[in-house]
Amino acid sequence: xxxxxxxxxxxxxxxxxxxxxxxTSSKTLYGLYWYKQKYGEGLIFLMMLQKGGEEKSHEKxxxxxxxxxxxxxxxxxxxxxxxxxxxxCGAASDSNYQxxxxxxxxxxxxx
Amino acid sequence: DGGITQSPKxxxxxxxxxVTLSCEQNLNHDAMYWYRQDPGQGLRxxxxxxxxxxxxxxxxxxxxxxxxxxxxxxPLTVTSAQKNPTAFYLCASSIDQGASYNEQFFxxxxxxxxL
Numbered sequence: 001x002x003x004x005x006x007x008x009x010x011x012x013x014x015x016x017x018x019x020x021x022x023x024t025s026s027k028t029l030y031g032l033y034w035y036k037q038k039y040g041e042g043l044i045f046l047m048m049l050q051k052g053g054e055e056k057s058h059e060k061x062x063x064x065x066x067x068x069x070x071x072x073x074x075x076x077x078x079x080x081x082x083x084x085x086x087x088x089c090g091a092a093s094d095s096n097y098q099x100x101x102x103x104x105x106x107x108x109x110x111x
Numbered sequence: 112d113g114g115i116t117q118s119p120k121x122x123x124x125x126x127x128x129x130v131t132l133s134c135e136q137n138l139n140h141d142a143m144y145w146y147r148q149d150p151g152q153g154l155r156x157x158x159x160x161x162x163x164x165x166x167x168x169x170x171x172x173x174x175x176x177x178x179x180x181x182x183x184x185x186p187l188t189v190t191s192a193q194k195n196p197t198a199f200y201l202c203a204s205s206i207d208q209g210a211s212y213n214e215q216f217f218x219x220x221x222x223x224x225x226l
Contacts, residue, residue, distance in 0.1 A: 004153070009151075033214070033215075035217075040199070040220065040222065041219055041220060042115075042117075042201060042217035042218050042219045042220050043201070043203075043215075043217040044217075045214050045215075045216070048214060088153065088154070090154070090215075098156055098159070098169065099154075099156075099215065100153075101153030101154040101155075102153050103151060103152055103153045104151075104153065
């Protein structure tokens with residue numbers, strides 16, 4: 001079965017610094033979703049990637065899917081307190097309905 | 112405003128009791144999902160429904176039941192057969208028009224605690 005591994009599990013970053021979160025799959029990714037979650041709340045959609053080599057940006061967050069479609073990275077530039085939270089990646093399998101999820105990366109921004 | 116609502120936000124239950132979590136959406140989405148989230152783990156799929164009056168088991172359906180009598184509603188019942196029900200429960204929905212890899216929209220979640 002397909003598994004998603006996120007790294008690191010947690011990250012403490014000084015405000016203003018850049019950071020990267022990775023999501024690695026044991027199998028080819030057919031669609032990769034990035035979501036953000038504040039503790040105790042629902043998930044907010046950030047971006048979806050489908051094509052190998054694809055890169056998308058939203059404000060200071062950039063996500064990439066590698067050419068082999070087995071790894072995605074999420075990069076935040078000049079981090080701010082509003083970026084704090086849990087970042088989760090979800091991958092589409094051959095089923096349209098069932099996403100497989102990584103365990104999440106907890107991001108803390110130090111002022 | 113369109114969205115997904117879950118109620119209640121916090122729920123306490125005594126052992127041996129069944130409890131029902133509500134999920135309503137006004138996005139006109141065909142597909143709806145229930146996930147369970149435990150600390151340090153990814154989301155795990157409990158049940159999903161692609162259409163009214165039809166639903167399928169996910170990875171951890173044991174001890175749970177659902178119904179889909181209306182397009183807008185997908186309630187989840189946590190039964191006394193669920194051995195470890197204390198968790199954060201998330202409901203989601205997505206368009207199901209035959210297109211692949213549709214974004215899932217999430218509700219705010221319900222935190223269930225068994226006393």
